[in-house]
Amino acid sequence: MMNIGQAAKFSGVSAKMIRYYEQIGLIPQAIRSDAGYRHYSSSDVHSLRYIRRARDLGFSVEQISELLVLWRDRDRASADVKAMALSHVAGLKAKIAELQAMAQTLEHLADHCHGNDRPDCPIIADLAEPTAAAAAEQCSQAPHRTPRFGVDTPASSRHRAAKVTLS
16 A cells, blocks of 8 residues: 555656546545545556556546546457547547647748838737637627618618609
8 A cells, every 4th residue: 555645656647636536536535544644556556557648648537537447347349449549539630630720820920920120910910800700600699680671772772862862
């Protein structure tokens, strides 16, 4: 048995994260001494290393919880684990593509910025532009009026203008 500091040292997971993982139920509550200190077994440390490795590979806490269930289930189908891993790979590749697009956009903007003492800057101008999502949201929040025939149509406006000038 070891205390939380030793478990943290041997697992590579901080004591704070160990307490958090206990709190959210990712790992079982530690056995407590009569004085209230947490005690961990080598099996607990092995689970913490597993969690650490999964975190290093970018799995979410929810995914790690599912992986722990699969890891402990000796009757699991490896196809389930593989499907989960491949799904995660697809998510990582999508994130990589998104990050590459962001880098390309920023490089393009930086290339077009003169970087001098003048205040005009394409980077600032681009950041100030509303995104397509924000523009769509603004349009959806604007009150929508159904045009009234003969009153709100372009022809009726011209007709009214002509009527006013004739009078």
